[in-house]
Amino acid sequence: xxxxxxxxQALEKEGVDVVFGLPGGANLPxxxxxxxANFRHILVRHEQAAAHMADGYARIKRKAGVCFATxxxxxTNLITGIATAYADSSPILAVTGQVPLAMIGKDAFxxxxxxxxxxPCTKYSFQPRSAAEIPEMxxxxxxxxxxxxxxxxxxxxxxDVQQATVDMKFPELIKVRGYNPNVEADLSEMVRAVELLxxxxxxxxMAGGGVILSxxxxxxxxxxxxxxxxxxxTFKGKGAFPENHPLAMGPIGMHGHAEANKIILExxxxxxxxxxxxxxxxxxxxxxxxxxxxxxxxxxxxxxxxNKSVDVALVGDVKSSLRTLVKMLSKKMIKKDSDNPWLKRRxxxxxxxxxxxxxxxxxxxxxxxxxxLRELLPANAIVTTEVGQCQMWASLHFDVITxxxxxSSTGLGTMGFGFPASIGAKAARPNVPxxxxxxxxxxxxxxxxxxxxxxxxxxxxxxxMNNYMLGMxxxxxxxxxxxxxxxxxxHNCPDYVKIxxxxxxxxxxxxxxxxxxxxxKAALKSDVATVIDIPIDPEEDVYxxxxxxxxxxxxxxxx
Amino acid sequence: xxxxTVQKESWHIVSALxxxxxxVLFRVTNLFRARSFNIESIxxxxxxxxxxxxxxxxxxxxxxxxxxLVKQLRKLIDVIEVKVLDTDKTVYRELSLIKIRAVDxxxxxxxxxxxxxxxxxxxxxxxxxxxxxxxxxxxxxxAFKNLVELYGIAQLSRTGVSALPRGGVES
Ligand SMILES: Cc1ncc(C[n+]2csc(CCOP(=O)(O)OP(=O)(O)O)c2C)c(N)n1
Numbered sequence: 001x002x003x004x005x006x007x008x009q010a011l012e013k014e015g016v017d018v019v020f021g022l023p024g025g026a027n028l029p030x031x032x033x034x035x036x037a038n039f040r041h042i043l044v045r046h047e048q049a050a051a052h053m054a055d056g057y058a059r060i061k062r063k064a065g066v067c068f069a070t071x072x073x074x075x076t077n078l079i080t081g082i083a084t085a086y087a088d089s090s091p092i093l094a095v096t097g098q099v100p101l102a103m104i105g106k107d108a109f110x111x112x113x114x115x116x117x118x119x120p121c122t123k124y125s126f127q128p129r130s131a132a133e134i135p136e137m138x139x140x141x142x143x144x145x146x147x148x149x150x151x152x153x154x155x156x157x158x159x160d161v162q163q164a165t166v167d168m169k170f171p172e173l174i175k176v177r178g179y180n181p182n183v184e185a186d187l188s189e190m191v192r193a194v195e196l197l198x199x200x201x202x203x204x205x206m207a208g209g210g211v212i213l214s215x216x217x218x219x220x221x222x223x224x225x226x227x228x229x230x231x232x233x234t235f236k237g238k239g240a241f242p243e244n245h246p247l248a249m250g251p252i253g254m255h256g257h258a259e260a261n262k263i264i265l266e267x268x269x270x271x272x273x274x275x276x277x278x279x280x281x282x283x284x285x286x287x288x289x290x291x292x293x294x295x296x297x298x299x300x301x302x303x304x305x306x307n308k309s310v311d312v313a314l315v316g317d318v319k320s321s322l323r324t325l326v327k328m329l330s331k332k333m334i335k336k337d338s339d340n341p342w343l344k345r346r347x348x349x350x351x352x353x354x355x356x357x358x359x360x361x362x363x364x365x366x367x368x369x370x371x372x373l374r375e376l377l378p379a380n381a382i383v384t385t386e387v388g389q390c391q392m393w394a395s396l397h398f399d400v401i402t403x404x405x406x407x408s409s410t411g412l413g414t415m416g417f418g419f420p421a422s423i424g425a426k427a428a429r430p431n432v433p434x435x436x437x438x439x440x441x442x443x444x445x446x447x448x449x450x451x452x453x454x455x456x457x458x459x460x461x462x463x464x465m466n467n468y469m470l471g472m473x474x475x476x477x478x479x480x481x482x483x484x485x486x487x488x489x490x491h492n493c494p495d496y497v498k499i500x501x502x503x504x505x506x507x508x509x510x511x512x513x514x515x516x517x518x519x520x521k522a523a524l525k526s527d528v529a530t531v532i533d534i535p536i537d538p539e540e541d542v543y544x545x546x547x548x549x550x551x552x553x554x555x556x557x558x559x
Numbered sequence: 560x561x562x563x564t565v566q567k568e569s570w571h572i573v574s575a576l577x578x579x580x581x582x583v584l585f586r587v588t589n590l591f592r593a594r595s596f597n598i599e600s601i602x603x604x605x606x607x608x609x610x611x612x613x614x615x616x617x618x619x620x621x622x623x624x625x626x627x628l629v630k631q632l633r634k635l636i637d638v639i640e641v642k643v644l645d646t647d648k649t650v651y652r653e654l655s656l657i658k659i660r661a662v663d664x665x666x667x668x669x670x671x672x673x674x675x676x677x678x679x680x681x682x683x684x685x686x687x688x689x690x691x692x693x694x695x696x697x698x699x700x701x702a703f704k705n706l707v708e709l710y711g712i713a714q715l716s717r718t719g720v721s722a723l724p725r726g727g728v729e730s
Pocket of ligand 1: 391439441
C-alpha cells in the first residue's frame with residue numbers, strides 16, 4: 001500500500017467524515033488516493049478557509065477537523081487558521097505535502113520548513129520519513145489533537161513518502177510517552193474548594209472556554225444551581241451556560257456586559273472553570289481578584305499561576321472536577337435562600353444597566369438587529385462571528401440559549417474566521433441553521449468561501465452588519481486618536497448583494513427592521529447561502545468598553 | 560502595561576529528560592524564546608537510555624517564572640520529565656576552554672601556576688597564548704576567568720552546566 005493510501009485509510013479508521021483542502025504538486029498522491037476515500041472532500045478556494053472550516057467543524061463535533069494543503073504556499077496559507085485554532089484550543093489536524101525527502105533543505109521549489117513555521121502555534125507536529133510510519137503517526141496526531149487541552153497538530157508528508165509502497169500495519173493502541181493528558185484533580189484541593197465555597201457570601205462562577213471544550217454544560221449548571229451562584233463567562237466561554245438562565249450574567253471583559261464586569265468585582269470568591277485569565281477578560285492581572293479567593297479549574301497545569309496566582313487549583317478535566325465538586329458540596333450544602341442579598345444584587349445590576357444603557361438612536365442598529373435575529377432563530381441554531389465591533393455586539397446583544405452553540409475567534413481575533421468556520425460547523429451539524437455574525441471588513445477577507453457554501457450545499461447565513469468601515473479600528477481612532485481616521489474606510493465597495501449573486505447565493509439588503517425580519521425568514525428557508533446586508537451607521541460604537549491596560553473597574557459604559 | 564509584581568531572581572538548574580530525536584532541541588529553545596524565558600545555558604547529551612537525552616538548563620529567574628518554565632517544558636510532548644534540582648543536593652559541573660594572551664615568561668609561569676591551583680589542564684601553548692581547561696562549578700570558572708582577565712583573554716568557550724542529583728538511583 002502507498003503512503004498516501006495509508007493516510008486515507010488511517011483517517012477513515014479515525015472516523016473522519018469530511019476533509020477540507022486544496023491540492024498542489026506536493027500532495028498529488030494524497031489527492032489521487034482521495035478519489036477512493038469513503039469520506040467527503042470539500043474543495044476550498046483558499047487554504048486559510050480550509051483550516052477555519054476544520055476548526056469550525058471541530059468546535060461543534062468536539063473532535064478533530066481535518067484539512068489538507070500542498071507544500072510551500074499551500075501550507076503557509078494554512079498558518080493563520082492553525083494559529084487561530086491554537087489560540088482557542090481547537091483540535092485540528094493539518095496534513096501538508098512536502099517536497100521529497102532528498103530535496104528537503106535544498107530550497108527546492110515550493111519548499112517551506114512548515115514544521116518550523118508552525119511550531120509556535122501547533123500542539124505537536126510529525127514528519128514521517130518512511131511510509132510505514134504514517135498509520136501510527138495519524139493515530140497519534142488525532143489523539144494528541146483531541147485529548148487534554150486540545151490543539152492543532154500538523155503532519156507534513158514528503159511526496160516520495162506518500163508514493164512509497166510498503167506493508168502497512170495499523171496499530172490499535174498507541175502510547176505517547178511524555179504525554180499524560182488525563183489528570184484528576186487533587187482531592188485535598190477539592191476539600192479546600194468546598195470549604196471556600198461554603199464560606200463564601202458572594203461567590204461567582206467565571207465560565208471559560210474549557211467548559212465548552214469539555215462539554216461540561218450540565219455539570220456547570222448543577223454547580224451554579226446547587227450553590228445559587230451567578231455565572232459570568234469569559235468571551236470564549238460565552239454560551240457555556242444558557243444566557244437566559246436566572247443565574248446568568250453574560251461575558252465579562254473588554255466588551256463584556258456591564259453587569260458582569262461590575263458584579264465580578266464585588267464577589268468574594270471566584271470559581272474560574274476552564275478559563276485562563278486572559279488580559280481581554282480580566283484587564284489588569286494584578287488588580288483583578290484582589291481580596292477575593294480564587295478557585296481555578298483547568299486541564300492544563302501550565303495555566304495555573306500563569307497570569308494569576310490562585311488559592312485552590314483543581315487540575316483536570318473540568319467535567320470530572322465539577323462532578324466531584326458538586327457531589328462533595330451536595331453532602332454539606334445548607335440550602336441557600338433564592339432571594340439572598342447577593343442574588344438580589346445580581347437582579348439590581350441587570351435592571352440598572354438595562355435602564356441606563358441606551359441604544360444608538362437609529363431605525364436599524366446592531367442591538368436591535370441582533371435581538372431580532374435571536375427572536376427568529378431556533379434555540380439550537382449555531383452562531384459564529386467575525387472580528388471587530390460585530391463580534392462584540394454579538395457578545396453583548398445575542399444571548400446563547402443552547403450551550404455550546406456559539407463560537408468565535410476569541411484568542412487570536414482573526415478577521416475572516418467566522419464565515420468559513422460557519423461552513424465547517426454546518427458540515428458538522430447540517431440540520432440546524434448556522435449564522436455568521438459579520439462585519440464587512442472581515443467577510444471581505446474570506447468571502448470566496450461562498451463558492452464552497454453553494455457548491456457543497458452547506459447553506460449558512462451571513463448576518464452582515466455593514467458599516468463599510470473597519471469599524472472597531474475606527475472606534476479606537478475616535479476614542480484614542482481624536483477622530484483622525486487612518487486606513488479604515490471601505491468606500492461602499494463591494495456591493496455584497498451582487499457578490500452573493502455572483503456566487504449563486506442569495507443576497508438581500510435590509511434597510512429597515514421590517515425588511516430585516518423578512519430577510520432572516522427568507523434566509524432560514526433558503527437552500528443556498530444567504531448574505532443579509534444590513535447597512536448600519538459607521539459612527540455606532542460598542543459599549544461598554546474597558547480600555548486596554550486598565551481594569552474592569554475603569555469600564556466606560558457610554559451612558 | 561500589565562506589569563506584575565517584581566520578584567527576586569535567583570540561579571536555578573533545571574534538568575529535563577527528553578526524547579532523543581530530531582527537532583526536540585528546537586522545540587525547547589523556541590519555547591524559551593516565545594515566552595521570553597531567560598536562559599543562561601543549556602546542554603544536551605546522551606543518557607544511560609539510548610532513546611533519551613538529558614537537557615540541563617540554567618536560568619536566573621524568579622519563582623513565578625521558574626514555575627512557568629517548568630510547566631511549559633512539561634507540556635511539550637517530547638519532554639518526559641522535568642525537575643528543578645536543589646543545588647545543595649546536586650553535583651554539577653561545567654567545562655571551559657580559555658585561551659589567554661601570554662608572551663613573556665613571567666606571565667606564562669603565572670598562568671600555569673593559577674591553572675594548577677584551579678586543577679586545570681594546560682591544553683596548548685602557542686607563541687602568544689596558553690589554552691587552559693577548567694572544569695568545575697560556574698563560580699569556579701568565573702573566579703579563574705577574573706584572575707586571568709588582566710593578561711587578556713583571546714578566546715573563551717564554556718559548555719554550560721551538566722548536572723545530576725547526588726546519591727540515589729533515580730533517572
Ligand atoms: C486578520 C486581521 N487583520 C486585522 C485585524 C485588526 N482588526 C480588528 S477589528 C478590525 C475591523 C474589523 O472590521 P469589520 O470586519 O468590518 O467589523 P466591524 O468592526 O466594522 O464590525 C480590524 C482591522 C484583525 N483582527 N484581524
